[in-house]
Amino acid sequence: MSRRGTAEEKKKTAKSDPIYRNRLVxxxxxxILKHGKKSVAFQILYRAMKKIQQKKERNPQKQKKKRKPQKKEQKKERNPQKKERNPLSVLRQAIRRVTPVIAVKTRRGKKGSARQVPIEIGPKQGKVLAxxxxxxxxxxRQGRNMAFKLSSELMDAVKGKGGAIRKKEETRKMAEANRSFAHFVNP
Incomplete structure (x- = not known):
């Protein structure tokens, strides 16, 4: 009789954090965790979320000072700002933007040659990669501390730029270039 248990019992589900009550966080x-210091990892993330919230609160004031938009533009701009002020929604949106649909895996071909084979990725694996x-x-990134760098990267990902978006595009281009090897995928 095995003492190890079944695979179904061993599958872990991500717990939610104490402040945002979210598994993604x-x-x-x-x-982020390094050397088992989870409290430091929580501090880094919470500071990053706080900085995102502060940036979002400052941006609408700067926009009003620069120029006065017309009434139609003003109505369109109000709704996205209200949604984006919540740092959790910014985090979700950043991860959604960076999540890949396709990736490449190295497979050995005939004569020992390595090929980059494009494969589809499920939503869970895509989220982990993102x-x-x-x-x-x-x-x-160059910057002061990890919280500042993380908040900047999340904001850039929401805007559609930054290192993570660049990585996603590189992966997509690599998969597109090696599309001819798609039939090498093992089922």
Missing amino acids: NMLVNR IRWLLGAARK
Whole structure:
């Protein structure tokens, strides 16, 4: 009789964090985590979320001072700002923008040649890749501290630019270039 248990029992579900009560935040904290210091990882993420909220509150004031939009434009701009003020929605939107649909895996072909084979990615794996790319791009950024770099990277991802978006585009282009090897995928 096995003592290991079944695979169904071992599958872990991500717990939610204490402040935002969100699994996505906890997944991000677990990826930030270094040397078992989870409290430091929570501090980094919460500071980043606070900076996002502060940036979002400052931006509408700057826009009003620069120019006065017409009434139609003003109505259109109000709704997205209200939604984006919540740092959790900014985080969700950033991850949604960075999440890839397709990736490439290296497969050995005949005569020992390695080929980049494009494969489709499920939503869970896509989310994991998006978090990994966001944190990798944030760590590579020049800046003061990790919270500042992470908040900047999340804001850039929402705007459609930044290192994580660049990584997603590179992966997509690589998959597009190697589309002819798509039949090598093992079922």
